[in-house]
Amino acid sequence: MKETVVVGMSGGVDSSVCAYLLKEQGYDVIGVTMQIWRPENACDVSDNGGCCGLSAVDDARRVAEVIGIPYYVMDFREKFQKSVIDHFAAQYVRGRTPNPCIECNRHVKWEALLRKARDIGADYLATGHYARIIQLENGRYSICASKTAAKDQTYALYALTQDQLAHTILPIGEYEKSDVRRIAEDAGLPVAHKKDSQEICFVPDGDYASFLEKEPGLTVPGPGDFVTPSGDFIARHKGITHYTVGQRRGLGVAAGERIYVTNIDPETDRVTLGSDDDLLTSVVTAEDVCWMGIEGITEGMQVRTSAKIRYNHCGEYGVLENAGEGRVRVIFDKPVRAAAPGQALVFYDESGTYIYGGGTIIR
Amino acid sequence: MTEMIYLDNAATTKLESCALDAMLPYLTELYGNASAVYEIARKSKKAVFDSRRQCARLIGAAPNEIFFTSGGSESDNWALIGAYEAYRRKKGTCGHIVTTSIEHHAVLRTAEYLESQGVSVTYLKPDSEGFISVSQVGKAIRPDTFLISVMTANNEIGTIEPVTEIADAVRSVRKDILIHTDAVQAYGQIHLENIAGKVDLLSASAHKLGGPKGTGLLYIRDGIKFPPYIRGGMQESGRRSGTENIPGIVGFGAAAEAALNELDDKILLETGLRDFFFGKIREIPDVLINGPGPDDSDLARLPGNISVCIKGIEGESALIMMDREGICASSGSACASGAREPSHVLKAIGRADDEAKGSLRFTLSHHNSREEIETAAVKLSEIVLKLRDRR
Numbered sequence: 001m002k003e004t005v006v007v008g009m010s011g012g013v014d015s016s017v018c019a020y021l022l023k024e025q026g027y028d029v030i031g032v033t034m035q036i037w038r039p040e041n042a043c044d045v046s047d048n049g050g051c052c053g054l055s056a057v058d059d060a061r062r063v064a065e066v067i068g069i070p071y072y073v074m075d076f077r078e079k080f081q082k083s084v085i086d087h088f089a090a091q092y093v094r095g096r097t098p099n100p101c102i103e104c105n106r107h108v109k110w111e112a113l114l115r116k117a118r119d120i121g122a123d124y125l126a127t128g129h130y131a132r133i134i135q136l137e138n139g140r141y142s143i144c145a146s147k148t149a150a151k152d153q154t155y156a157l158y159a160l161t162q163d164q165l166a167h168t169i170l171p172i173g174e175y176e177k178s179d180v181r182r183i184a185e186d187a188g189l190p191v192a193h194k195k196d197s198q199e200i201c202f203v204p205d206g207d208y209a210s211f212l213e214k215e216p217g218l219t220v221p222g223p224g225d226f227v228t229p230s231g232d233f234i235a236r237h238k239g240i241t242h243y244t245v246g247q248r249r250g251l252g253v254a255a256g257e258r259i260y261v262t263n264i265d266p267e268t269d270r271v272t273l274g275s276d277d278d279l280l281t282s283v284v285t286a287e288d289v290c291w292m293g294i295e296g297i298t299e300g301m302q303v304r305t306s307a308k309i310r311y312n313h314c315g316e317y318g319v320l321e322n323a324g325e326g327r328v329r330v331i332f333d334k335p336v337r338a339a340a341p342g343q344a345l346v347f348y349d350e351s352g353t354y355i356y357g358g359g360t361i362i363r
Numbered sequence: 364m365t366e367m368i369y370l371d372n373a374a375t376t377k378l379e380s381c382a383l384d385a386m387l388p389y390l391t392e393l394y395g396n397a398s399a400v401y402e403i404a405r406k407s408k409k410a411v412f413d414s415r416r417q418c419a420r421l422i423g424a425a426p427n428e429i430f431f432t433s434g435g436s437e438s439d440n441w442a443l444i445g446a447y448e449a450y451r452r453k454k455g456t457c458g459h460i461v462t463t464s465i466e467h468h469a470v471l472r473t474a475e476y477l478e479s480q481g482v483s484v485t486y487l488k489p490d491s492e493g494f495i496s497v498s499q500v501g502k503a504i505r506p507d508t509f510l511i512s513v514m515t516a517n518n519e520i521g522t523i524e525p526v527t528e529i530a531d532a533v534r535s536v537r538k539d540i541l542i543h544t545d546a547v548q549a550y551g552q553i554h555l556e557n558i559a560g561k562v563d564l565l566s567a568s569a570h571k572l573g574g575p576k577g578t579g580l581l582y583i584r585d586g587i588k589f590p591p592y593i594r595g596g597m598q599e600s601g602r603r604s605g606t607e608n609i610p611g612i613v614g615f616g617a618a619a620e621a622a623l624n625e626l627d628d629k630i631l632l633e634t635g636l637r638d639f640f641f642g643k644i645r646e647i648p649d650v651l652i653n654g655p656g657p658d659d660s661d662l663a664r665l666p667g668n669i670s671v672c673i674k675g676i677e678g679e680s681a682l683i684m685m686d687r688e689g690i691c692a693s694s695g696s697a698c699a700s701g702a703r704e705p706s707h708v709l710k711a712i713g714r715a716d717d718e719a720k721g722s723l724r725f726t727l728s729h730h731n732s733r734e735e736i737e738t739a740a741v742k743l744s745e746i747v748l749k750l751r752d753r754r
Contacts, residue, residue: 070687072686116677116679118753119677119750119753120683120684120687121684121687121749
């Protein structure tokens with residue numbers, strides 16, 4: 001009997017080709033688009049190429065029609081609100097810089113969607129991520145870099161569990177982006193030339209601060225002080241949600257040298273501005289750790305790693321150790337720049353190929 | 364592909380062959396514009412007249428009280444907006460509407476729109492079986508009430524509302540209130556031959572009774588002042604302009620005539636199938652029936668409607684699994700994207716969010732066979748078992 005796979009289709013070229021490839025490989029493929037928008041803002045985003053508006057549904061539906069697979073839209077609005085948007089807002093208000101794709105992958109795609117997929121009798125969930133799944137010698141599954149170095153979407157997948165990985169297929173990891181577009185073109189998929197989505201899907205204009213102000217029931221912190229690293233007052237600022245560690249533009253402060261946001265303190269609403277050097281740090285600590293390629297590390301143990309502190313970071317060598325209280329830290333060989341609390345620290349094997357695990361940066 | 368079993372007739376119906384046959388000449392050689400002078404135009408004109416008569420008979424109306432529209436949604440929009448405009452012109456104020464919280468969105472969204480224009484709206488809450496009572500309506504009436512809009516039968520849970528009783532009661536105290544009913548789900552499904560005259564306005568749609576999509580009607584009682592909805596070439600007595608959709612209107616008339624001629628047989632057949640299906644579904648543990656209970660003797664429920672909440676499963680998953688078995692059903696209402704909508708009707712009759720997630724609606728037609736229902740019931744209980752097992 002054919003194995004059944006649910007493909008999460010965003011209407012973009014990668015997930016469309018993913019569905020096409022699996023159909024070609026002989027799977028019984030079911031296409032699904034997750035509806036994650038609340039109804040009142042469905043119209044605002046439909047034209048923006050954001051990943052799951054109504055136009056995305058239309059694109060995905062057309063692709064499914066061309067490939068010849070059944071296609072459904074599933075309602076995940078409540079789950080997305082609770083697991084992704086509420087978390088995103090809460091983190092911002094705490095002065096952190098969250099990565100909502102991680103939460104969406106973890107709680108919406110690989111918890112809710114995979115569960116639904118298995119509910120309806122599917123064996124696997126597949127997505128169009130540029131990443132691969134490998135089984136290591138120790139028997140564990142891990143997320144491994146895709147064939148192409150130009151596209152790497154492993155970072156936001158660090159929180160998947162072993163059971164989730166065992167029921168996941170990532171066919172796009174075997175291809176270059178140009179291959180994917182060519183396959184789409186050859187197969188006559190109507191999205192072959194659609195451009196990639198960039199910003200966070202529910203804030204298509206990238207204006208997080210005004211998005212947060214519109215969130216019902218959320219108290220957004222008001223103005224506070226810009227201060228120097230030694231605590232001296234510089235000027236007033238618009239409120240901590242307007243700033244991110246490492247930010248240089250839009251501060252509205254004139255200074256002789258280039259200045260950056262180096263720290264955000266939600267307790268005092270103070271935003272520290274400092275020099276480029278003040279952004280450098282050798283030790284990054286993370287909590288809420290998920291283990292993937294290895295089972296964990298005991299206290300006193302040291303493991304060589306290549307670790308990333310943000311999505312487009314290319315990785316830096318260092319030593320991974322247990323920091324107690326369920327936390328880990330990476331001591332980098334060379335200091336890294338602008339490690340922002342709320343982003344993920346993802347540690348790979350030393351060659352940077354597959355994921356050991358990851359956690360949320362606290363400092 | 365496996366043989367399809369179609370159990371979603373409240374969403375739309377298969378075009379009856381009599382309707383198709385009636386339409387075909389008007390899609391081919393008889394293409395004349397009904398407003399023109401030559402022979403094929405006169406044939407079109409006559410065809411529209413015949414359809415108007417056929418459609419009027421179902422509700423006991425006169426042909427000149429039937430105004431063809433593009434469908435149920437347009438009719439509902441027109442009924443509410445037209446009543447508002449008429450009142451506004453006369454009194455210069457915005458006034459008040461009484462409707463219910465379980466109306467179709469075509470009524471609810473229009474009511475919300477009128478609220479944004481300054482109209483105040485009372486949304487009556489139904490009881491646990493979906494009924495709106497005569498006394499509820501009576502109590503909600505205010506001096507500035509100009510319209511009451513209560514649906515004839517609910518699209519999700521099949522409850523048949525006491526519309527004529529409501530109309531009689533309102534009439535006995537107030538002559539100046541217009542009474543509208545959205546009969547989209549009831550027209551051609553139950554006897555409505557006495558409803559015209561009791562109500563002032565009634566919406567119906569062709570594709571729910573075996574007619575084509577894209578055609579509907581608004582009944583406007585003779586003698587009431589009611590403004591036009593689309594202005595232009597004065598078609599439909601100047602109230603709804605635009606070149607007539609002749610094939611659609613002809614198909615509507617043919618389907619309406621067939622529905623009326625076969626109505627008693629249809630009701631008997633569908634009721635039998637429905638109760639048989641209910642019996643089978645009740646063998647599944649933890650199932651709640653939405654709408655009037657099937658044990659009532661004088662059941663005020665649409666003949667073909669089955670609506671249930673199955674505890675411990677998600678209706679969305681069950682629908683997909685049924686689709687994979689070739690069974691077409693619904694969870695009640697869907698939004699444009701095709702995703703499930705949280706049902707305002709199930710909420711209104713007191714279903715908890717978790718229960719409402721497990722909702723399924725099957726709507727039967729006289730084309731269904733007992734074997735189909737038997738197969739559907741077996742598949743459904745297998746699917747429920749699987750879904751509960753996986754939790």
